[in-house]
Amino acid sequence: MSLQFPRVAVVGKYQDSPSGAAVESTREVIADIADFLRVQGCDVALAERTAQTTGLDTYPxxxxxxxxNECDLAVVVGGDGTMLGIGRQLARYGTPLIGINQGRLGFITDIPLGEYQEFLPAMLHGAYEEDHRSLMHGTVLRDGQPVFEAFAMNDVVVNRGAVASMVELRVEVDGRFVANHRADGIIIATPTGSTAYALSAGGPLLHPLVPAWALVPIAPHTLSNRPIVLADPVEIAIEIVAGKDASASFDMQSVTSLHHGDRIVVRRSDFRVRFLHPKGWSYFDTLREKLHWNEGGV
Structure with a gap:
């Protein structure tokens, strides 16, 4: 079988800039993976910030x-945060992503660091499972004008201030009033993000093939305000009715402060993120391993 991805970019530690011993460790890992890809016949490049962080100058x-625009594949080395950061940016290009887990949990960077040499050769030659994930586009409107926008692969979260009491949020779906929520905040989660913050707030797990969002209140004042699953073509609008120092975060990586009357409008993006997994990969295997299901059972 011929090489399917002749031009490969390696992305690592995209957001964090490690120092000291961590730099040495990251540099060694990135160099080893890049060298391995070269031996497989790939033309290898490093993401600009990855090269700056590690000091590697062996590759373009x-x-x-x-x-x-130029690469057939991106191999992302790090944790889920690294994958979220680069995935949002490459979605518009349709670039497929393979994740090698150098972090802790690894829901979406699913190849263990010590096993990449076992899995990558077959994947580079076309033996993989492809998995498309939806992306959200959020806009903050102030007096009807956009003042901030960002993409999110996991979730858009509206939170109260760190020292403030709960906020009151007006929720609309496709222009129709749903409810006013008095809570610590609210989460709009994709299926990918349903295993992140939304899960800890009591939200449901959504399979990646389900075209839906989960709308999950955070510590609601009224216990009957429960999570709800919505079809993802809808437009969700959240208005700040009351509360101080509220903020909106996108994948916990892009954050903006909010004023009374601000509206956060969330729509499905036209772009989707393309993940490639080893042949035989199963979403349920990931859930079972990462959430420790069946531990102690037969």
């Missing part, structure tokens, strides 16, 4: 738009 470097 590319900014994110160049990766999207």
């Amino acid at each position: 470097t590319l900014a994110v738009p160049a990766i999207g």
Whole structure:
């Protein structure tokens, strides 16, 4: 079988800039993976910020738009946060992503660091499972004008301030009033994000193939305000009715402060993130391993 991905970018530690011993560890890992890909016959480049962080100068470097335009594949080395950061940016280019887990949990960076040499050769030659994930686009409107926008692969979260009491949020779906929620905040989660913050707030697990969002209140004042699953073509609007120092975060990576009357409008993006997994990968295997299901059972 011929090589399916001749031009590969390696992305690692995309958001964090480690120092000291962590730099050495990251540099060694990135160099080893890049060298391994080269031996497989790939033309290898490093993401610009990855090269800057590690100090590696053995391979050419590319900014994110160049990766999207010129590379057939991105191999992402790190944790889920690293994957979220680069996944949002490469979605518009349709660049497939393979995740090698150098973090702790690894829901979406699912190849263990010590096993990449076992899995990558077959995947580079076309033996993989492809998994498309939806992306949200959120806009903050102030007096009807957009003042902030961002994409999210996991969730859009509206939170109360760190020292403030709960907030009151007006929720609309496709322009129709749903309810006013008095709570610590509210989460709009994709199926990918249903295993993140939304899960700890009592939200449901959504299979990645389900075209839906989960709307999950955070510590609601009224216990009958429960999570609800919505079809993802809808537009969700959240208005700040009361409360101080509220903020909106997108994948917990892009954050903006909110004023009374601000509206956060969330729609399904036209872009989707493409994950590639080893042949035989199963979403349920991931849930069972990461959530420790059946531990102690037969």
